[in-house]
Amino acid sequence: MVSRVIPVDPFDLVIFGGTGDLARRKILPGLLRRFHAGQMTADSRVIGAARSDLGAEGWRSLIREGIEEFAPALAADRDTLEAFLERLDYVSIDATGDGGWDRLCDLMRPGAVRAFYFSVAPSLFGPLAERLHAHRIADRESRIVVEKPFGRDLASARALNRTLAEHFDESQIYRIDHYLGKETVQNLMAVRFGNLLFEPLWNNHYVDHIQITVAETVGVEGRGDYYDKAGAMRDMVQNHLMQLLCLIAMEPPSRFEADAVRDEKLKVIRALKPVRPHHIVRGQYDGTPSAPSYREEVGNPRSFTETYIALRVEIANWRWSGVPFYLRTGKKLRARHSEIAVVFKDLPHSIFEGDDRPHRNILAIRLQPNEGIDLTVTIKEPGPGGMRLTDVPLDMTFAKALGNGAEDVPDAYERLVMDVIRGNQTLFMRGDEVEAAWAWTDPLIAGWEARNDVPKLYDPGSSGPDDAMMLLHREGRRWRDIRA
Numbered sequence: 001m002v003s004r005v006i007p008v009d010p011f012d013l014v015i016f017g018g019t020g021d022l023a024r025r026k027i028l029p030g031l032l033r034r035f036h037a038g039q040m041t042a043d044s045r046v047i048g049a050a051r052s053d054l055g056a057e058g059w060r061s062l063i064r065e066g067i068e069e070f071a072p073a074l075a076a077d078r079d080t081l082e083a084f085l086e087r088l089d090y091v092s093i094d095a096t097g098d099g100g101w102d103r104l105c106d107l108m109r110p111g112a113v114r115a116f117y118f119s120v121a122p123s124l125f126g127p128l129a130e131r132l133h134a135h136r137i138a139d140r141e142s143r144i145v146v147e148k149p150f151g152r153d154l155a156s157a158r159a160l161n162r163t164l165a166e167h168f169d170e171s172q173i174y175r176i177d178h179y180l181g182k183e184t185v186q187n188l189m190a191v192r193f194g195n196l197l198f199e200p201l202w203n204n205h206y207v208d209h210i211q212i213t214v215a216e217t218v219g220v221e222g223r224g225d226y227y228d229k230a231g232a233m234r235d236m237v238q239n240h241l242m243q244l245l246c247l248i249a250m251e252p253p254s255r256f257e258a259d260a261v262r263d264e265k266l267k268v269i270r271a272l273k274p275v276r277p278h279h280i281v282r283g284q285y286d287g288t289p290s291a292p293s294y295r296e297e298v299g300n301p302r303s304f305t306e307t308y309i310a311l312r313v314e315i316a317n318w319r320w321s322g323v324p325f326y327l328r329t330g331k332k333l334r335a336r337h338s339e340i341a342v343v344f345k346d347l348p349h350s351i352f353e354g355d356d357r358p359h360r361n362i363l364a365i366r367l368q369p370n371e372g373i374d375l376t377v378t379i380k381e382p383g384p385g386g387m388r389l390t391d392v393p394l395d396m397t398f399a400k401a402l403g404n405g406a407e408d409v410p411d412a413y414e415r416l417v418m419d420v421i422r423g424n425q426t427l428f429m430r431g432d433e434v435e436a437a438w439a440w441t442d443p444l445i446a447g448w449e450a451r452n453d454v455p456k457l458y459d460p461g462s463s464g465p466d467d468a469m470m471l472l473h474r475e476g477r478r479w480r481d482i483r484a
């Protein structure tokens with residue numbers, strides 16, 4: 001497979017929070033890969049902006065070390081790495097004062113696409129946006145990129161949207177949900193809308209239920225301060241799982257174009273029914289003799305924050321009426337395993353005598369790892385012994401099917417940053433989408449807070465609390481296994 005790389009226009013990308021973890025771990029290694037692939041051309045530049053007085057050489061060293069640590073294979077090509085580091089500059093800036101802004105202004109080149117990445121606390125979005133305008137660094141063509149968490153409830157998300165809107169038009173604002181940049185998440189749309197096969201079956205006549213699982217093996221990894229105030233609902237469901245739900249449930253947009261896609265996603269979010277309390281299971285990982293519990297890790301012995309959540313969700317529209325969507329995500333689970341499984345209904349009648357086991361087609365879209373698609377189909381068991389039926393997966397692992405091309409796919413951040421430069425907002429969340437997601441999330445959180453709901457403890461390395469199993473069992477269904 002030959003991958004086609006189309007270079008993007010020359011750009012000046014300013015990363016506020018340039019010395020932070022995200023810049024070192026994800027953004028810069030991603031840009032180096034795009035540089036290596038020829039997509040980021042040699043006349044583009046990345047400017048780090050942060051408080052510390054590092055100087056360009058200091059920032060380059062920090063980034064060099066980051067790439068060596070987080071992308072060692074990339075760092076091995078020293079010539080390309082050094083040529084890339086040449087494209088880096090740095091300005092020490094005071095986000096809430098005046099220091100550094102004139103120098104940043106001098107660094108910007110006329111004619112290059114200007115993008116500003118706000119990899120900083122949301123409280124700085126306003127001061128940064130204001131200064132970019134006051135110093136005439138940003139113009140009508142500039143783009144800003146903002147990270148999650150985009151607020152912690154509807155009121156704070158609205159306030160952030162209002163702040164950004166004072167200085168930037170919606171068409172200039174790129175709200176990142178890195179799940180939308182994942183190759184397989186985009187494949188969801190390709191599978192649904194690029195094949196005739198699935199769409200006629202994609203509704204409540206044929207689909208029994210849908211399961212969305214995002215299981216992680218990691219814990220809170222030193223992010224306890226943030227996580228203990230967020231929990232799995234705010235950290236994962238309101239954004240990543242919600243986006244997956246939208247892509248799987250939305251109506252076909254008329255074009256694969258930013259507003260056409262986002263309009264359809266918004267309709268799904270607005271059609272979500274409120275979730276009943278007994279359709280929500282919250283869990284928290286316990287400790288083992290050799291590993292601390294969540295509460296010990298975050299140093300909060302009375303924490304009621306959930307590190308696991310399972311929900312039964314319904315969408316009130318013609319296509320999905322009566323079809324449950326089961327969502328679950330958690331930390332310290334048995335395996336890193338994310339997938340969406342569309343479970344079709346049982347056959348209306350079996351013509352095979354003696355075959356009393358139910359047979360179901362299941363379309364499982366594996367997001368990570370081992371990206372691909374499985375379609376479970378029923379066939380005859382090979383050999384003599386009459387018509388005995390068995391269910392087998394038709395497995396399409398993308399890496400196998402696409403050869404080397406699949407190894408070359410950009411990671412979520414590099415794809416999304418290139419989309420910012422290209423001016424393509426399809427894979428970014430619009431302000432109204434984020435607000436609608438919070439409008440659905442807020443009452444659920446308020447409900448369990450009012451009930452003083454205590455999360456159920458689960459063993460690290462398990463599939464989550466037993467109550468989550470019951471969520472499906474009592475309706476005669478079962479979760480798919482979480483396995484590597």
Ligand code: BG6
Pocket residue numbers: 216235
């Ligand atoms: C982040 C969450 O948005 O996504 C983390 O804040 C989570 O808690 C991460 O671990 C998962 O992303 P990925 O790409 O590893 O599935």
